[in-house]
Amino acid sequence: MPRTDRIAEPWGTRTPYGPGETWPTRVDQYLADGLTEVDVDRWVQSATILHSNGDGLDIAVKDDRIVGVRGRAVDRVNHGRLGPKDLFGWQANNSPDRLTKPLIRRKGKLVETDWDTAMDAVAGRCRELLEEQGPSAISFYTTGQLFLEEYYTLGLIAHGGIGTNHVDGNTRLCTATAAAALKETFACDGQPGSYTDVDHADVIALYGHNMAETQTVLWTRVLDRLAGPNPPKVICVDPRETPVARAATVHLAPRPGTNVMLMNALLHEIITNGWIDREYIAAHTVGFDELEKQMKAYTPEVAAEVCDVPADRIREAARILGHAERLLSTVLQGFYQSHQASAAAVSVNNINVIRGMLGKPGCGILQMNGQPTAQNTRECGADGDLPAFRNWSNDAHITDLARIWNVDPMQIPHYSPPTHIMQQLRYIEEGSIRFLYVTATNPAVSLPELRRIRELLSQDRLFLVVQDIFLSETAQLADVVLPAATWGEKTGTFTNVDRTVHLSEKAVEPPGEARADLDILIDFAHRLGLEDKDGQPLVKWTDAEGAFEGWKECSRGRPCDYSGMSYDKLRGSSGIQWPCNDEHPDGTERIYVDGRFWAQPDYCESYGRDMVTGAPVEETEYKALNPTGRAVLKAAEYVAPHELPSQDFPFQLITGRTLYHFHTRTKTGRAPQLNAAAPEVWVEMSASDAADRGFAEGDLLEVATPRGRVRARLRVSGIRPGVLFLPFHYGYWDTKDGSQPKKKGEGRAANELTLTDWDPVSKQPIFKTAAARVERVSRGGTPAPAPTTTGSAPVTGAVPPTVGGDSARAEELVAGGTTVGGQA
Amino acid sequence: MKLDLAIEELHRSENHLVTVLMSMSDRHKADHEVFYVTRDMAKWSREHVVELARIGRDFGLDLDPEASEDPGLLASVRQRASELMGRRSTPGLLLLADLRHLYRETAGTSLDWEILAQSAQGAKEAELLELARRCHPESLRQARWANAHLKVAAPQVVAS
The missing domain is CATH 2.20.25.90 (ADC-like domains)
Structure with missing residues (x-):
């Protein structure tokens, strides 16, 4: 066949x-x-x-x-x-190396134990600290890879039971800015787009979004449009020559850290040329006059200087955006993980809003997610926000949530925004957080400035629990390791970026004694003796479907309304988009139709933040600004990146992903075809930079920043001059070193190099503006182990193409x- | 007419604010958000100093357009001290004290802008009024940040 x-x-x-x-x-x-x-x-x-x-x-x-x-x-x-x-x-x-038994640290070593011993140790230490210090000692760091039911239960335990404000997910690294940008413009999370917008759009603009590698099937949809009659024009903003850039009508490759400057110049052009929908602006928005005023100074010439992009190309992109009849905008890590993340992402929203391009086929915004269930982390309260987009600074929302959970409103922490992971780490550093429960993520490879992270996580005074399916770099540092079931071994639901909910059923039993994350969390709650205000168990369900029913009630009447769904309805379905309720029993494809938003002061999720300082906007201010709940046009001034290249560190280092791997390769590194396609770390540099230094494809280089050093072979790629790229997937679990580089200077993880700094609005760490230098360790001999099919495609030399061979042949019907x- | 006095006073207080923000930033190098946001906000005050020196000339003043700042050595000593103290809990209390101080300083500066704006209006000094309109919001944003960050930091420092 x-x-x-x-x-x-x-x-x-x-x-x-x-x-x-x-x-x-x-x-x-x-x-x-x-x-x-x-x-x-x-x-x-x-x-x-x-x-x-x-x-x-x-x-x-x-x-x-x-x-x-x-x-x-x-x-x-x-x-x-x-x-x-x-x-x-x-x-x-x-x-074969799945975790199958709980592990506990004895005399400095992790040894196998039984579930009772492990869970008693976890719950025991948690209870001890609650008595001694209170909830401020306890924190949770979860993922974007569990199921909705698990996040909702985790949020309930942390917020409603323990009462800690220290809850976050690794979605902080991937989609925190997506949520923040939507909260700024629409005062609420929730995607104003649908994947079918690709079918209708005449212009698709991808901002820092290498869709070809991050969402391959969505890109396949775009490729099929591009191969068909009347294809859409494509705008690409990316410092690398990605497959998206190669398919683009206009490719803008700005200097890292200057996205806001570029966006402001695009807005400047669109506004001064009058390519705006004045009627829509007048009827459905606030803030346009201020936006218009602030954008005046940002001419394409100014931006050309700062971003190092030709002014004419900025004008050309603006003209295409300004003449689009059906504009789909998408955004991802090139914006979210860079300097002024939220301000840049909000500017994308501004373009669609001032052009009135929302809520109609082909007119949408997809502030993308990076992980499969990141939307649920955000919806269910596992990223620290309150469930179902409730507003932590609205007392009525807290009272309503307390009613659903049957707890005292005082029990739910809402005195300040949730403690994001970077701040949690600061509290771990100074010793006030002493218990960290990590589920399904690997901070010892994925967080910035790894030497610091390892030091913090290995402190004796911190009790570290890691729940995972493999002995990751982080698990190796834990006090207790809990073996979890994964996808295919447990039942649950999850939701993608265009609000489509899918059911994922259990296909097989988990290996050994591994248990579903939901079961482990419920066990934890019972061992802690968490109760509601009537003395009944706080967590009232025992299985995934029960948790889903609980969530349906919690989400009823909120924007992410699941009350009209059920497991039975999801079985056999094509996926259902929320909101799904009595009024919309089959779900809702498009939100924000006719300029109707969820931004009313008493209903919205967020009053917004200052775009530079991140200070939350007060309720009274928001009510004065936006009494009737329109879309908010926020202008953002450009602020220069915090770490600029210098004589010692002349390059800008950006990190990113490749098509064949996910996160820290815990799964994809164990799939032979994927591992073979990108088996080792590499570093990308432009042809001109390589020629200046006499470097060639395959040379072994050492990349250094003030934080550390990493060795990698050189791929001469289509990246813009002055910039280095390292994929962040590679850690140490599959090296002989274990959890960290044994020899100083022989690091493999890109995050040895990144800096500790984050966007003050979304609190997303900045992975894409570190100053770096590079030296050659030895000359090549073999090409860099980087795929040729993707953004890392070579531009010099004879590099054999990436192929999978017989074992990678799949059927297509x-x-x-x-x-x-x-x-x- | 005492507009020159109002400008001079504001120039002094914005100048002082640069020092307050930068020294606070250096003292809290281990607290990354405080470190960077205070530096970003110091840029606003620096720009205000430039603007006030420029417009001051129209009112017979000779003000320094460059904010006076601590020498680099002092700054790096403070940063190093912050990193060395990073593992202790006492900097938390120091942070609260610094935020409280910053709030009072920025609130004072904000009131100075209020005085200048009102006086400029009274004296029909359009350019001066426009300057106040442009700069005053940034002064308020500095105060709001100090207030907001105090809210975030206080519970963990005090209740643990």
């Missing part, structure tokens, strides 16, 4: 279509070990988890083991397609019944 090498061709075969047409179906399937469909015992419904796109898939099970996956043709998100990480990543579930493939 014809198959396609999906490592060599990550986006698969084209199925071109025109504007307003339905995206053709193409069902992608991969079964291991030469198995065919007839060998499969059963197919179990789920969705993809190694990125944020939320593609519906079915898990193939044979002999109670996962043996493959197949895209769901009926699903509204992917119409059957899967990306390389989905096709191959599931193999990590079957990895295009609607109409013909199976097609690139290679036979």
Whole structure:
């Protein structure tokens, strides 16, 4: 049967279509070990988890083991397609080094133990500290990879039971700015876009969003539009020559840290040329006069100087944006993890708002997520916000939540914004947080300035609990390690960036004694004896469906309303978009239709923040500014980045991802096809910078910043001059060193180099503006181990193309019944 | 007419604010958000000093457009001390004291802008009024940040 090498061709075969047409179906399937469909015992419904796109898939099970996956043709998100990480990543579930028993630290070493001992140690230490110091000693750091039910339960335990304000998720590193930008413009989280906007748009603008690598199936949809009649124009803002940049009508590659300057120049052009919808602005927004006034100074010439982008190219991009009839804007880490993150992302919202391009087919904003369930972390209160977009500074919202949880309103901390992870680390540093419970994330590789992070996490005075599926770098530093079940081994729901909710059913049993995260959390709550105000158990459910029912009540009447959904309704469905309630029983594809927002002072999630200092706006101020709940146009002044290149550190270092890996490779590094496609860290530099220094493809370089050093082979790529790129995926679990580099100066993790600084509005750490220098350790001999299919494509030398070979061939069934493939 | 006195006083207080913000920043190097945000806000005061010196000439004043700042050595000593103290809990109390001080300083400066704006209006000095309109909001933002950050920091410092 014809198959396609999906490592060599990550986006698969084209199925071109025109504007307003339905995206053709193409069902992608991969079964291991030469198995065919007839060998499969059963197919179990789920969705993809190694990125944020939320593609519906079915898990193939044979002999109670996962043996493959197949895209769901009926699903509204992917119409059957899967990306390389989905096709191959599931193999990590079957990895022989999964955690199967709890571990506890005895005499400095982690040793196997039983669940009772482990959980008593966790709950015991927590209770001890609560008695001694109170809730300020306890903190939680979760992920964007658990399920909705688990986040809601975690939020309930932390906020309603323990009463701590120290709750965050690693969504802080990925989508905190998405949420913050939406809260600034619309006073509430929730995406004003739908993936079907790709079908209708005549202009698609991607800001710091390498969609081709981060959401491969969504990019496949764009590629199919580009291959069809009347394709959309594409605007790309990215300092690297990514696949998006190569497909773009206009590519702007600004200096790292200058996004706000560039955005202001685009706004300047759009406003001065009058490419705005005055009627929409008058009827549905506040703040336009101030925006217009502030943007006056930001001419393309000024921006050209600061951003090092030709003024004419800025004008050309602005003209395309200004003449768009159906504008879809998307934003991701190039903005979120850079200097002035929220201000830059808000400026993108401003463009759609002043052009009146919201709530209509093709007119949307997707402030993207990076992780599969990040939206739920935000919705359910596991990122520290209160559940269902309740406003922590609105007392009525607290009272309402206390009623649902049957606790005293005083129990729910709401005296200040939640403590984000970077601030939690500060409290750990000074010794006031003494208990940190980490679920499904790996801060010892993913947070900035790793030497500091390791020092903080290994302190004796900190009790560190890590709940994970592998012995990650972080787990190696823990006092107790709890083995968890993962996707395919437990049931739950999750929601993607365009508000589509999927059910993911349990397909197989978890290995050994590993347990579902939800079960572990409920056990923790019971051992702590957490009760409501009537002395009944605080957590009233015992399984995922019970938690979902609890969440439905909590979300009723709020923007992210799930009250009209059920597990039964999600079974077999194509995915349902919230809000879904009595009024909209089939969900809601487009929000903010006709300029109706969720921004009314008594309903909104947030009153906003100062765009430079991050200080929260007070209730009275917000009421005066926006009494009727319109969209808020916020202007942001450009502020220079905090760490600028110098004589000693002449480069700007940015970190990022590659198509074939997810996070710290705990799963993708254990999937052979994905690992082989990008097996080792590399560093990218422009051809001119390399030539200036006499460096060549494959040379072993040492990249240094004031924080540390990393060794990597050089890929001469299409990155802009003056900038270095390191992928952040690579840590130490698959080296002989364990949790950290044993030899100083032989680091592998990009975050050895990054600086501790964050956006004051979203509190998202800045990974994309560190000053760095680079030296050659030795000359090459082999090309850098970087993929050639992606943003790391070589521009010099004879580098063999990235291929997957026989083991990476997957089936593609295009609607109409013909199976097609690139290679036979 | 005492507009020159009002300008001179404001020039003095914005100048002082630069020192307050920068020394506070240096003292809290280990508290990253405090370190960077105070530095970003100090830029506003520095610009105000420039503007006030410029407009001061129209009122017969000869004010220094450059804010007087601590020598680099003192700053780096403070930063180093902050890093060395980073593992102790006492800087928390110092932070509260500094935020309280900053709030009072910025509130004072903000009132000085109020006085200048009102006087400029009374004296029909359009350019001076425009300057006050431009700068006063930034002065208020400094005060709001001090207030907001105090709210965030206080519970952990005091209740743990």
